[in-house]
Amino acid sequence: MKSLQCDCQHLLENVVGNKIAMNPLDPGEFRRQGHMVVDFLAKYYENIEKYPVLSQDEEPMEAILDDVHQHIFPGLTHWQSPNFFAYYQTNTSTAAILGEMLCAGFNVAGFNWVSSPAATELESLVMDWLGKMLDLPRPFLPFGNGGGVIEGNTSEAIICTLTAARDRVLRKLGHNSIAKLVVYGSDQTNCSFQKAARVVGIDPRNFRALKTTRSTLFGLSPDSLEKAIRLDINAGLIPLYLCATVGTTSCAAVDPLEPLCKVASKFSMWIHVDAAYAGASCICPEYRKFINGVEFADSFSFNAHKWLLTPLDCCCLWVKDPNALVNSLSTDPEYLKNEATESKQVIDYADWQLSLSRRFRALKLWLVLKSHGVQNLRSHIRNHCRLAKLFEELVEEDPQFEVVFPINFALVCFRIRPSGVAGMSNGHADNEHGEAWKLNEVNRLNAQLLHAINASGRVFMSHTTVGGVYVLRFAVGATLVTEKHVIMAWKVVQEHANSLLSMPASEQHSA
């Protein structure tokens, strides 16, 4: 950590010579420098395929820190590269980048209606448009007394709704009951749910990550939910909240909303549907079925900052009962009192979120919707799903590989088949120990494959383990991705697999 010891005075004073005239918002300078940055970014997108997609930086920390101010690029993982297939994409677009420029340029802190009426009104409008594009049930929209709000991220959406749900119960039972509240998800639910539950004071022992299996394609089983709830009730605990997922983070599994909601409703629980990744696809009628049953839930969220061409941060949350949020999250200090708020005719979005101040995030989403229109946005989603199918076909044509789960959206989970691994079909007794050994070896080989692929810098994929099986994740989602990139990515996979599989078995296992 030596380079951190550099004298910051010295560093900062060094650049005083380069300083712009001390009007930090001089319009002339803004114009000159702004055009420079636009050109810089345009060139970045022209050349983005030339950069190794996963940062290849392997310098020691000291060297990175010494150089970072001159060398941000080499340390950047190029999330917008068409060769980025890891995690889930957070894709972006010209319209949205311009929206962020406007947001930073106006820099209004729209915490309540009066602090910037347009920020609030535009957010309501955009969330209503989007709610209709998703064909959300009427009770989530203003006409059905519901409403939408842009949160920073899914964690915030869950913390807010969980707090609302918790307080609704504690107001009846008294605060001491907080230690008895139980929340439910599956072992596939995103880790942000566990974190959110911890933050709002749920006893970590009362967090249920119910086991899923291949038999339900890793969706949460309504029976196991009901069984867990009844066990908890018998133990004197109080079921509070169910987080159901449409498009899990690992393998894009879908929890069956309708039967799950029927179970949870029996116990008056708050039901949240987290469609962080997959929600965007529901603007296409053919994908809408995946959120069937959402009408029985209390809240629904998805991240426009994943698959809807809008950069971080933009989590869209709808609730049936905005007052539940306001009852838990509103504050009313004297310094913010104003006639508009007192009239109760306006929304103060600060009361629907964790923080007081908020960025004008609606602007970028509005620009995205206006620039592209619903048909183009649907094409954008369908194109990615089509490219995922293409990759699936390529995998299936190669007998060394297998696609591990059926594809719901634009994620392909695949691996080298056990039969493709040397030593798998001979020399080991077909007993339990032998099976475990096989699984471990196959997993290890697939992990080696991923490591080799990513070390090439040509494409970037990630992995997960579901039901004990290690799989490579190929998530199509970059704005700039085309057939060419998918085919190239598959070639990279094959090349590294061939080289790995052609090694003698002894080297494979120790490589």
Place this chain on the structure above:
Amino acid sequence: MKSLQCDCQHLLENVVGNKIAMNPLDPGEFRRQGHMVVDFLAKYYENIEKYPVLSQDEEPMEAILDDVHQHIFPGLTHWQSPNFFAYYQTNTSTAAILGEMLCAGFNVAGFNWVSSPAATELESLVMDWLGKMLDLPRPFLPFGNGGGVIEGNTSEAIICTLTAARDRVLRKLGHNSIAKLVVYGSDQTNCSFQKAARVVGIDPRNFRALKTTRSTLFGLSPDSLEKAIRLDINAGLIPLYLCATVGTTSCAAVDPLEPLCKVASKFSMWIHVDAAYAGASCICPEYRKFINGVEFADSFSFNAHKWLLTPLDCCCLWVKDPNALVNSLSTDPEYLKNEATESKQVIDYADWQLSLSRRFRALKLWLVLKSHGVQNLRSHIRNHCRLAKLFEELVEEDPQFEVVFPINFALVCFRIRPSGVAGMSNGHADNEHGEAWKLNEVNRLNAQLLHAINASGRVFMSHTTVGGVYVLRFAVGATLVTEKHVIMAWKVVQEHANSLLSMPASEQHSA
């Protein structure tokens, strides 16, 4: 709400004709449209003084919603206007806007080190620079085993540290003790503290907003803190967390850190110093004294997005014990496992904050520090403080007015003096009822004055009530503000005051 009923399909399909070619990141289009937005924003700043600073929109909601997509401007409150003196400013700069452009352009979701090494490294570097600029004690910086992180806002900083503090205690005492935990602030502490305490599951009855008085200039008294803690302990409760404020939201009061910390430390409480607004001033040696005593605290935060030329969102938090955050906020799902994390040689900032994904916020702060250098940033702060002094002098020269509190930073709290109000000096018995009547009348007249000033659209100020006294708040903080704007603002105040005070007393009281 009629206009919300517009068919969104129709609206969206209407713009399909205008759609850009469906490459949402086409470099040519990015260049063309980007330059347009830069010119648009440059022009916005050239003309910003011509817009009424507080949105004058008084159309009915229906009309606003109908028009908002064509008329965002009329509904915008121009926070960057040099005539904006309300709340506390969230000022911005060319450097920071360019930083946001780069952030949206790269759009990396740097949740852990490996997902974008440069994002993490740059954040550590920038927070270290800034920590040194603030002369933070060594234990807050990496060499003292502390560290800094950029959170979205103060609420998040408090929720994170409060969760860490809570879990540290609950790990010892068991989760059932959550209902016994007590948190302490003053009646001047920002409302985000109360909200944060509610979110993390503190019993609302265990939130102490200790009364402050004029005798301590509305700073929290260590004696009253100690008394409250001892009462709580005697009642079987557990003191957990103190939020001390440097520069309160109402009147920029300063809690005396050193004696407060000495009290809280006796009870092993977590001490957070919230310098959301005033912290930025501590880069000037002459203001650094206001955070003397911070060496005894556990965490310190301030918002670069208020007074340090950086747009929302950018809350800088330092903690002495990052592991306390990590122990509460880390998650370790399979799909994020990677060698860098396992080496424990890198920071995964997701474990220091609420959400998993995060924007590359360090970029804008880095550009601000690099572009301006510490001397210019100090001049920027000093200039605002000087302009606040100028306004104070103008107020004090007018016998109808008074400055209500001594100025610590760049906020002037002032009002029409009681003696300036008709009917104050005659006809009413000098008894308690008479005093209350007087106070109400003076408050009401000052509220009328503020309303008239803001309705002019020429300047925008806000108000607060401290110790029962209604005051107008004149917060200097816009990047573009100069002496001319301050003098003009004072003229607007005087004009409206003169017109109000020249009305017959009967009309004054009923106006």
